Amino acid sequence: MGQTFAEKVLGRLAGKRVTPGEIVQISPDYAMSHDNTAAIVKTWRQIGVKRVKHADRHVVILDHCVPAANEKFAQNHKEIREFVKEQGIRHFYDISRGICHQVLSEEGFALPGKLIVGSDSHTTTYGAFGAFSTGIGRSEMAAIMATGQIWLRTPETIKIEAKGKAPVGISAKDIILHIIGAIGADGALYKSVWFCGEAIDAMTIDSRMVLTNMAVEMGAKNGYMEPDDKTLAYLEGRARAEFEPVRSDPDAEIEQHLQYDISDLPPQIACPHAVDNVCSVEKVAGKKIDQVFFGSCTNARLEDFAIVAKVLDGKKIHPSTRLIVIPASSQVLEQALQSGYIDILVRAGATLVNSGCGPCMGNHEGVLAPQEVTLSTSNRNFKGRFGCKDAEIYLCSPLTAAVSALTGEITDFRSFTL
Amino acid sequence: MQIITGRVWKYGDDINTDVIFPGKYTYTVTDPGEMAKIAFEDLDPNFAKQVRPGDIIVAGKNFGCGSSREQAAFCFKYAQVGAVVARSFSRLYFRNCINAGLPALTLPQSPDIFQSGETISVDLQKGIIRCTAGEYSFPPLPEAVLGIFLEGGLIPYTRKALGFSNTQSAEEKAGE
Ligand code: SF4
Numbered sequence A: 001m002g003q004t005f006a007e008k009v010l011g012r013l014a015g016k017r018v019t020p021g022e023i024v025q026i027s028p029d030y031a032m033s034h035d036n037t038a039a040i041v042k043t044w045r046q047i048g049v050k051r052v053k054h055a056d057r058h059v060v061i062l063d064h065c066v067p068a069a070n071e072k073f074a075q076n077h078k079e080i081r082e083f084v085k086e087q088g089i090r091h092f093y094d095i096s097r098g099i100c101h102q103v104l105s106e107e108g109f110a111l112p113g114k115l116i117v118g119s120d121s122h123t124t125t126y127g128a129f130g131a132f133s134t135g136i137g138r139s140e141m142a143a144i145m146a147t148g149q150i151w152l153r154t155p156e157t158i159k160i161e162a163k164g165k166a167p168v169g170i171s172a173k174d175i176i177l178h179i180i181g182a183i184g185a186d187g188a189l190y191k192s193v194w195f196c197g198e199a200i201d202a203m204t205i206d207s208r209m210v211l212t213n214m215a216v217e218m219g220a221k222n223g224y225m226e227p228d229d230k231t232l233a234y235l236e237g238r239a240r241a242e243f244e245p246v247r248s249d250p251d252a253e254i255e256q257h258l259q260y261d262i263s264d265l266p267p268q269i270a271c272p273h274a275v276d277n278v279c280s281v282e283k284v285a286g287k288k289i290d291q292v293f294f295g296s297c298t299n300a301r302l303e304d305f306a307i308v309a310k311v312l313d314g315k316k317i318h319p320s321t322r323l324i325v326i327p328a329s330s331q332v333l334e335q336a337l338q339s340g341y342i343d344i345l346v347r348a349g350a351t352l353v354n355s356g357c358g359p360c361m362g363n364h365e366g367v368l369a370p371q372e373v374t375l376s377t378s379n380r381n382f383k384g385r386f387g388c389k390d391a392e393i394y395l396c397s398p399l400t401a402a403v404s405a406l407t408g409e410i411t412d413f414r415s416f417t418l
Numbered sequence B: 001m002q003i004i005t006g007r008v009w010k011y012g013d014d015i016n017t018d019v020i021f022p023g024k025y026t027y028t029v030t031d032p033g034e035m036a037k038i039a040f041e042d043l044d045p046n047f048a049k050q051v052r053p054g055d056i057i058v059a060g061k062n063f064g065c066g067s068s069r070e071q072a073a074f075c076f077k078y079a080q081v082g083a084v085v086a087r088s089f090s091r092l093y094f095r096n097c098i099n100a101g102l103p104a105l106t107l108p109q110s111p112d113i114f115q116s117g118e119t120i121s122v123d124l125q126k127g128i129i130r131c132t133a134g135e136y137s138f139p140p141l142p143e144a145v146l147g148i149f150l151e152g153g154l155i156p157y158t159r160k161a162l163g164f165s166n167t168q169s170a171e172e173k174a175g176e
Helices: A005-014 A037-047 A071-087 A100-106 A121-129 A138-147 A172-183 A205-218 A229-235 A302-312 A330-338 A341-347 A398-407 B032-038 B045-050 B071-078 B091-100 B143-150 B154-161 B166-175
Strands: A023-026 A030-033 A058-061 A115-118 A132-135 A150-153 A157-163 A192-196 A222-224 A256-261 A268-270 A278-280 A291-294 A322-325 A373-376 A392-395 B003-010 B056-059 B083-086 B104-106 B119-123 B128-131 B134-137
Touching: A005 A023, A005 A115, A005 A132, A005 A192, A023 B143, A030 A100, A030 A138, A037 A071, A037 A138, A037 B154, A058 A100, A100 A115, A100 A121, A100 A205, A115 A121, A115 A138, A121 A132, A121 A205, A121 A222, A121 A229, A132 A222, A138 A150, A138 B091, A138 B154, A150 B143, A157 A172, A172 A205, A172 A256, A172 A268, A172 A278, A192 A205, A205 A222, A205 A229, A205 A302, A291 A398, A302 A330, A302 A341, A302 A398, A330 A341, A373 A398, B032 B045, B032 B071, B071 B091, B091 B104, B091 B143, B091 B154, B143 B154, B154 B166
Parallel strands: A030 A058, A030 A115, A115 A132, A157 A192, A157 A256, A192 A222, A291 A322, A291 A373, A373 A392, B003 B056, B056 B083, B083 B104
Antiparallel strands: A023 A150, A268 A278, A268 A392, B003 B119, B119 B128, B128 B134
């Protein structure tokens, strides 16, 4: 019997053949933490060791509340800066660099076949490069700092095949929302999800990251695609280390094989307050919106800017709507500036904010008031996510967000003449 | 391992970490007592006010989905919740419970067999839950992680593994 991708990656580190259900004690290739590093360090200090076990495997990025919104956040950042200095952690990115998942990818840590853990649930993103990546808790990160190790259960694998060619304007976001709506928030609980099929093959790297980013919203432990020429081209000159692509054997045991034909998929939207509460945009069209958030680690990359800029070019957003724009990273910002996208967006009335998470988890830069409605390109619409439990969050693609920013209401882009 | 007895707080499916411990507090509220007061703030404001030591949270599928934030497990521990019983748990939440030393028990019949407010007991050693509807058994924790749980969580477990004594940890903490 052959082995799955998950069995191979975890088996390599365990130094033996592993099977689903087996728990292994292993050493991750990279471990990412962000603003929560300060809290992790407090826990780490309780353990009693004086030096971080593998300083070079840790990547620390400040992104969740940058620049600091108040004294508490500032203190938090200060403690992290002092810690990375004290421990000689070289891979440190301060407040101007961008959202952790985007930065790890751009900086070449997200590599095929590597095991990457992060104290953030959307660590699943790096699967777009063929890495096995998953979220862990703060105590677990503290324990990795002390011992270099973590326990992981070898997951079963679900294969999700996206068949057909996406209609014009239908993006990776529509596809993943559709799949999550169909499979449910726990449809892939604990599983390793392998995204494949012609629709995935046709996608850019930016788009593939949308799928793996949101794999956790169906409960998955990790989501991944097998590396192809596009992956290797992206990694060219970027990869931090040697790597070897890992693929499932043809006769490996796949627990479930799900197929989704996306040839006729209409634009999708997740309605309050669950990511799997998905319907076609058409069904909720006309709903007035107070704010559009174009940002987050899900959909604020260069290709998303190109789409939004194309829609907003020479136009003005609706007077009763605000448009918050947060590029996923400083690199995205730079490229969006060079391409003229930022000019277009700002002239259309957008509020441009520095790279980071912004309001995505309710910290600052665009949190909502009670009864306000926001349309967001991010990945979670739980109650309170944008800082207010009585606000409504809808999740959609950048194209749907841009068109709706012009009309001031949720709009099906197919009914809108660009 | 002890027997936990407490009143039932019953909830539904897909209870996410944002309603258990809102994201806006994740960097600003760090004191255990304060964390306990926030537990379930966006779902059930009465919970934190009325919860008593040993009380048991019961829920449906995918409990604790969403963020990796372990405060969503620790806030219950600090509120002295005895156990969380669910039809299934999100994997991050399950890990965080083990690491916090908070019993997270998977029971396929949850939450339907429980009534809000009834007193139930959980025998961790035998793997049995007793409630008005009867006796139900739940699967034991995998052996590989049981050790972490028995040590009271990942941090005391790691200290022990590295040869630090955990009584010393308590003294150190007292001295902080
Ligand atoms: S952008 Fe949002 S989802 Fe992504 S890492 Fe930041 S807070 Fe998390």
